[in-house]
Amino acid sequence: MPRHPFIALLLTLGITLNASAAEVVVSDVTSRAVPIHLTGFSGDAKTVLEFDLYVAGFDLVAPAQAQYTVNGKSGAALEGVLADVNNKATLFNRSYPGGSSRAQAHALADDVVQAITGRKGVSRTKLVFKVQKDRISEVYASDFDGANPVQLTADANIVAAPAWRPGRKSLVYTSYRAGNADIYSQDLTTGSRKALVRFSGSNISPAPSPDGSKLAMILSKAGSPDLWVSDAEGGNPRRLTTTAADESSPCWSPDGSTLCVVSRESGFPQLYTVAASGGAMRRLTTAGVRNTTEPDWSPDGKWIAFTRSRGDYFDICIVPAAGGDAKVITEGEDPSWAPNSRTLVFARRTSKFGPRKLSLLDWPTGHVKDIAQVAGSSSQPSWSR
Amino acid sequence: MKPFSKLGSLALVLILSLAAGCKKGQKNYTPLPGYSGTPGASSGLGKGQPILPAARPLTPDGSGANGADVAGVNNPDGPSGQPSREEIEGMLADREQFKANTVYFDYDKSVVKAEGKANLQSVAAYLKAHSDNKVAIEGHCDERGTEEYNRSLGERRALSARDALIGLGIGADRVVTRSFGEDKPAELGHDEAAWGKNRRGEFILLTPPPAGGLR
Numbered sequence: 001m002p003r004h005p006f007i008a009l010l011l012t013l014g015i016t017l018n019a020s021a022a023e024v025v026v027s028d029v030t031s032r033a034v035p036i037h038l039t040g041f042s043g044d045a046k047t048v049l050e051f052d053l054y055v056a057g058f059d060l061v062a063p064a065q066a067q068y069t070v071n072g073k074s075g076a077a078l079e080g081v082l083a084d085v086n087n088k089a090t091l092f093n094r095s096y097p098g099g100s101s102r103a104q105a106h107a108l109a110d111d112v113v114q115a116i117t118g119r120k121g122v123s124r125t126k127l128v129f130k131v132q133k134d135r136i137s138e139v140y141a142s143d144f145d146g147a148n149p150v151q152l153t154a155d156a157n158i159v160a161a162p163a164w165r166p167g168r169k170s171l172v173y174t175s176y177r178a179g180n181a182d183i184y185s186q187d188l189t190t191g192s193r194k195a196l197v198r199f200s201g202s203n204i205s206p207a208p209s210p211d212g213s214k215l216a217m218i219l220s221k222a223g224s225p226d227l228w229v230s231d232a233e234g235g236n237p238r239r240l241t242t243t244a245a246d247e248s249s250p251c252w253s254p255d256g257s258t259l260c261v262v263s264r265e266s267g268f269p270q271l272y273t274v275a276a277s278g279g280a281m282r283r284l285t286t287a288g289v290r291n292t293t294e295p296d297w298s299p300d301g302k303w304i305a306f307t308r309s310r311g312d313y314f315d316i317c318i319v320p321a322a323g324g325d326a327k328v329i330t331e332g333e334d335p336s337w338a339p340n341s342r343t344l345v346f347a348r349r350t351s352k353f354g355p356r357k358l359s360l361l362d363w364p365t366g367h368v369k370d371i372a373q374v375a376g377s378s379s380q381p382s383w384s385r
Numbered sequence: 386m387k388p389f390s391k392l393g394s395l396a397l398v399l400i401l402s403l404a405a406g407c408k409k410g411q412k413n414y415t416p417l418p419g420y421s422g423t424p425g426a427s428s429g430l431g432k433g434q435p436i437l438p439a440a441r442p443l444t445p446d447g448s449g450a451n452g453a454d455v456a457g458v459n460n461p462d463g464p465s466g467q468p469s470r471e472e473i474e475g476m477l478a479d480r481e482q483f484k485a486n487t488v489y490f491d492y493d494k495s496v497v498k499a500e501g502k503a504n505l506q507s508v509a510a511y512l513k514a515h516s517d518n519k520v521a522i523e524g525h526c527d528e529r530g531t532e533e534y535n536r537s538l539g540e541r542r543a544l545s546a547r548d549a550l551i552g553l554g555i556g557a558d559r560v561v562t563r564s565f566g567e568d569k570p571a572e573l574g575h576d577e578a579a580w581g582k583n584r585r586g587e588f589i590l591l592t593p594p595p596a597g598g599l600r
Contacts, residue, residue, distance in 0.1 A: 022458050027454060079412075092413065107415055135569065144430075158568050161533055178565055180470070181536070200467035202540040202564045204534045218537055220562060222521055222542060224467035225537040246495070248537035262534060264541075268493065293534040314531065333531050352578025353575040380532060 033059040033365040034116060037066035044101040045108075046072040051124045051145055052109035055343060055360045055369050070112060078104035082112055089384045091115045098227070104145060122338040126384040127345055128152070128171055129163040129358060133376035141188070144338070144345075144383070146358065146371030152186060161380055165208040165232075168384045172196065172206040172215065181235065183217060196234035207250045207259075208232070210299075210385075214276070216250040216259055216333050229276060240274055241281055249294045253301060253321070260284065260295040261305055269293045269305060271319075285323035289315075294334045297321060299385055300341040307333040312353070316346050318363060329363050339385045345371070347379040466557040468519055473561050476519065476591040483520070483588035490584040493530070497586070501507040504577055505546065508588050509553035519559040519591040522546045527580035528567045539564030546586040547573055556597055561591075 019058035036058045041049055041276040050060055063069065068091075072080040077097035083090050092115055103124075110121025128141045131151075139162045153159055157176040162173035171186050182198035183206045199201040199281070201220035208215055212232055218227045222239055225246040230237040239248050245264040252259055259276055262269050271284040271292050284304070286292050291309040298305070301321060308315045308326070314333035319326040332348035333356075344363060347356040355377035359370045449541035486508050488501030488505055496507065524543030543562035550560050572579035 022387070087489070094413045094415050096415050096417060106419060111415070132568075137568070158565065158569040159462070160536060160566070177566075179474070181565075198470060200470055200561050201465070201544075202536065203560070204388065204536050204540075204564070214554050218533075220540045220564075221465060224544060225540045246541035249533045250529075262537075269530075293531045311529060357469065 001382045004123075011072040025173070025328075032165055032213050033367065035059050035061040035065050036068045036070065036112075037061055037063045038064075038070050038072070040072045040074075041070075041078075041105075042113060045078050045105040046073070046124075048102050048105035048145070051369060052106060052121070053112065054367055055362050056113045056121065057342070057365045057367060059115075059365075068112075068116060070108070072214060073110070074101065075176045075366075077188050078108055080108045080112075081208075082115055087126045102143075106143075118343070122343055125339060125370075126164075126168065127358070127381050127382075128173075128372055129347075129378050129381040130162060130354075131374050131376045131378050138180045139171070139186075139347070139369050140374055141171075142371070142374070142380075144360070144371070146373060149374045150371075152188070161205050161206055163382045164384045166210060166212040166385070172208055174204050174206065183215075185233075186336050194233075197230065197237070205249055209256045210254050211256055213262075214256070216252065216261075216276075217244075218248055218250065227274065229259070229261065238278070240276075240278055243281070251296050251304075253259055253297050254299050255301065259347065260297055262293045262295065269309070271295050271304070273280060284319070284320045286317070286326040287324060289317055289328065292326075294316070296344075298337045299339055302341065303337075305335040305337060305344055307335065316344065323369055330361060330368055332359065334380055335361070336381050345381040345383050347381065393597070396515050433488065435443055435559045467561045468558050470495070473519070473521065473591060476593060477595075478521070479590040479592060480587075481527060482511070482590040486588050488579065488586045490542050490586070492527070492580070492584065495538060497542075501546075501586075505549045506553060508548050509555050509588075510564065512550070512555050512559060515592075517593050520555075521561045521563060521589040521591055522550075523569075523587045523589065524564045525569060525571070525583055526586070527583040528570065528575070529568065529580065532568075536564050536566035539566045542584075542586050546588075579585050 014053045036178045037050055066085055069083045071081050077095045082259050096107050099256040104121035108124045113119055113121035116332050122144060125144045126141055127144055131140050136156050137159050139152040139159050141152055142147050160174040164171060164173050170186050172186060174183050176186050181202045183196045183203045184193055185196050186193045190270055199219055199221040203219055205218045206215055215232055216232045217228055224244050226239055227241040227247045227250050228237045228239050243263055243265045247261045250259050250261040257276055258273050260271055260273050263272050268290055272281040273284055274281045279348060289308040292306050294307040296305050302322050303318050305318050308317045316329045316332045316335045317326045318329060332346040333348040335344040342362045345358055348359055350357055356379040357370055358375050358378045358381050359368055361368050367385050486504040488504050489499045512520060522543040524539035526539050543564055547560045547562050551557055570583045572582045
């Protein structure tokens with residue numbers, strides 16, 4: 001239940017939850033960071049809580065500025081008491097036995113986010129990404145803050161574009177291990193792998209549909225890199241774009257009805273939408289920016305995040321899903337939405353043309369924080385939903 | 386607002402208030418997955434937890450703990466008529482033969498630069514003289530695009546070079562394409578001198594296996 005005073009007021013007045021929920025989303029997106037004060041935590045718990053709350057849109061402040069406080073105790077079981085300073089009310093008092101100290105702190109952070117904003121926290125979600133060292137790249141998974149990285153491939157070859165399938169138990173990605181860019185799936189519980197699509201030519205940029213029943217991808221088998229959609233396991237591929245130019249980086253609308261894809265049809269990269277059932281490509285207006293690539297559709301359906309190229313630099317941008325004015329948010333590339341449709345993971349350069357690292361962005365507040373990095377150049381993150 | 390929805394929302398507010406109600410001093414326990422202690426009831430925290438393997442030892446060939454890959458879709462008869470994967474994978478790759486014939490591209494363009502025409506003609510002439518040979522074209526980009534955009538652009542470049550070879554009389558079923566995007570630069574520098582060398586299409590000669598097959 002939302003505990004923001006404004007929302008509480010609306011609820012008390014008996015305004016419908018639907019109406020107030022709409023208000024929340026609007027005010028959420030434009031609101032300033034929520035000031036919060038942490039006290040009593042130490043070690044991992046303190047580090048994790050500060051990170052999680054900052055990227056969830058909170059500012060960690062001194063007691064005098066705080067609207068909320070979390071008073072806790074780090075120990076075998078983390079304890080936390082969340083209080084609303086203005087209303088002098090305790091919102092919860094919880095203990096988190098079991099698990100690692102990091103896991104306990106993530107659970108507390110999610111509870112704080114839920115209690116204050118009404119949004120489900122994302123502190124216990126996962127990332128997959130590509131890590132390149134020298135000329136070799138492998139797929140990795142980690143916690144959303146980069147902790148507990150796990151190397152998922154060991155082919156000593158090139159991989160690209162790892163993406164979660166729904167359910168968080170399986171991935172798809174491109175690997176060159178057979179000497180060609182082919183699409184594979186990998187089961188994360190058993191470790192088994194399957195080559196899904198391996199036509200002659202490029203089989204790249206796999207994107208599972210939100211319900212997992214389809215796979216969008218770029219195939220060059222018809223003579224040009226086009227958008228294709230197949231069954232989940234690569235069967236029955238159907239060609240959706242027929243331009244002579246190259247398409248790239250497809251993503252799905254959350255209802256699975258529409259794809260957003262990049263095409264160079266007009267001579268430079270632009271975003272287009274196309275119905276998953278087929279039909280004409282429609283240019284997506286991104287007023288104010290051009291050279292747009294790497295779209296990702298927010299899980300709530302409202303936004304498309306993407307990368308804008310400025311030659312030597314890249315920026316993370318966001319545009320309404322129906323098109324409109326594009327907002328330039330921060331320098332970086334290849335954004336992927338968290339399930340909360342608010343936080344994004346993206347790659348950015350450590351220096352001009354230097355290796356890439358992964359960072360999180362809370363776009364309503366503009367909060368940006370690097371996650372823990374694996375040695376090498378990390379890019380192409382995908383956030384589990 | 387319909388009266389019903391108003392009533393419903395009031396009821397909902399009541400229910401939510403009760404559910405979320407948390408009297409001062411009363412402590413709730415939220416055991417984490419794997420906790421075997423007793424205090425309090427679980428709030429179902431483990432629900433929807435992502436499942437990941439522990440760091441899983443991969444087999445030496447990297448195919449994963451459960452061994453071999455399962456075959457996937459492979460249609461050799463795509464409309465573009467590239468040679469099938471089986472055909473290509475059964476041939477020997479010679480990266481030296483056409484080393485001097487690499488063709489180059491302008492920034493963000495997929496048309497072979499004019500000075501590459503002679504190289505295309507050399508490759509075509511060789512293939513005409515060796516009718517049992519085929520060629521793989523590998524397309525590459527500089528680092529100034531995004532990764533998957535470059536992967537598609539590199540493929541578009543390889544396909545343009547392929548179209549040129551077909552235009553010079555080489556059969557479509559003798560030319561296969563690949564793209565490495567920006568992943569395999571020829572030069573590591575970060576200036577136009579390096580980028581110009583990285584925006585390229587390389588030709589790899591494919592020859593039939595010696596009699597008795599590959600070992």
